[in-house]
Amino acid sequence: MKVLRLLLLVAAAALISYGLSSLGMILPWLFGSMIATILYIRLVKRELYFPRWLGDLGVIIMAIEIGSTLTLDALLDMRADI
Numbered sequence: 001m002k003v004l005r006l007l008l009l010v011a012a013a014a015l016i017s018y019g020l021s022s023l024g025m026i027l028p029w030l031f032g033s034m035i036a037t038i039l040y041i042r043l044v045k046r047e048l049y050f051p052r053w054l055g056d057l058g059v060i061i062m063a064i065e066i067g068s069t070l071t072l073d074a075l076l077d078m079r080a081d082i
Contacts, residue, residue: 002049009048014037030062 025031040048077080 005044005046008044009036009040009050012040030065033058055073 013033013036015032016036017029020028020032037048
């Protein structure tokens with residue numbers, strides 16, 4: 001039953017993220033997952049089952065995603081703000 005609740009959360013996150021992506025929002029898969037998690041916590045009155053290794057994997061993926069946007073052009077733009 002815990003896995004079924006996790007699959008419900010994943011499906012909701014994918015659906016919301018796809019919708020945000022269709023609207024052209026930045027980082028839709030990050031914000032879609034966050035929105036789905038908040039909605040799940042508020043609407044479903046059962047404990048959220050989320051394995052630690054899955055959270056660690058998400059942090060690694062987001063670090064790679066954010067790090068891949070750090071280009072020389074981005075650094076030069078940041079230099080102008082210093």
